[in-house]
Amino acid sequence: MTPRTSPLSRPVTIRRAVARDAKRLTRLVRGSGAYAGQYAAAVAGYRVGPDYIEAHRVFVAVGAEEDGGRVLGFYSLVLAPPELDLLFVADEAQGRGIGRLLVAHMRSEARAARLDRVRVVSHVPAEDFYRRVGAVRTGTVPANPPAVPWDRPEFEFRISAA
Numbered sequence: 464m465t466p467r468t469s470p471l472s473r474p475v476t477i478r479r480a481v482a483r484d485a486k487r488l489t490r491l492v493r494g495s496g497a498y499a500g501q502y503a504a505a506v507a508g509y510r511v512g513p514d515y516i517e518a519h520r521v522f523v524a525v526g527a528e529e530d531g532g533r534v535l536g537f538y539s540l541v542l543a544p545p546e547l548d549l550l551f552v553a554d555e556a557q558g559r560g561i562g563r564l565l566v567a568h569m570r571s572e573a574r575a576a577r578l579d580r581v582r583v584v585s586h587v588p589a590e591d592f593y594r595r596v597g598a599v600r601t602g603t604v605p606a607n608p609p610a611v612p613w614d615r616p617e618f619e620f621r622i623s624a625a
Contacts, residue, residue: 473526473527474527475524475525475526475527475535475561475564476524476525477522477523477524477525477564477565477568478522478523478525479520479521479522479523480516480521480522480523480537481516482513482516482517484516484521484523484534484537485510485511485512485513485515485516487534488511488516488521488523488534488537488551489509489510489511489512491534491536491537491551491553492506492509492511492549492551493506493507493509494554495551495554496554497586497588497589498586501613502586502587502588504609504610505586505610505611511539511549515539519539519540519541519542519548520539520540520541520542520572520576521537521538521539521540521549522537522538522539522540522565522568522569522572523535523536523537524536524537524552524561524564524565526556533553534553535552535553535556535561536550536551536552536553536556536561536562536565537549537550537551537565538550538551538565538566538568538569540569540572540573540576540581542576542578544582545573545576545578545580545581545582546581546582546583546584547569547581547582547583547620550562550565550566550569550583550589552565562592562596563596566596566597566620569581569620570620570622573620573622574622574623574624578622579621579622580619580620580621580622581619581620581622582601582617582618582619583598583617583618583619583620584604584615584616584617585598585615585616585617585618586615587613587615587616590616593616593618594618597620598618598619598620599618599619599620599621600616600617600618601617601618601619602616602617603615603616603617604616604617
């Protein structure tokens with residue numbers, strides 16, 4: 464576990480996800496306000512299963528025990544090919560630095576895995592966030608109807624050696 468502090472004023476721990484986190488992570492994805500309205504169909508049937516957690520490097524940001532130790536956000540790093548597959552922060556925890564903590568942790572994991580780049584296909588409303596945390600725009604991924612009927616920005620994180 465990696466304890467870190469954040470603008471939440473209470474410690475946040477980032478730990479490896481385990482199978483019992485699957486339902487909470489699925490609820491976080493499906494309940495994300497960023498996927499309301501026209502974007503809702505993209506996550507309506509989405510599932511983060513125990514098998515996914517087992518196959519990839521999935522990490523969760525957990526609040527302090529005084530706050531119930533709830534999951535504030537999570538990310539998934541796929542190693543081959545290198546991609547930040549998922550990054551979600553609970554709606555009520557957004558704007559408090561959790562996403563930035565998760566990205567910093569992801570960069571550290573990527574560095575440890577000796578990756579030099581990590582691709583991200585961004586949700587359209589998250590584009591500014593990725594720019595602010597240092598991702599570089601590399602292109603656009605065309606729409607893939609019916610699942611994703613809109614073009615999405617593509618970014619990459621360049622991972623420097625330790």
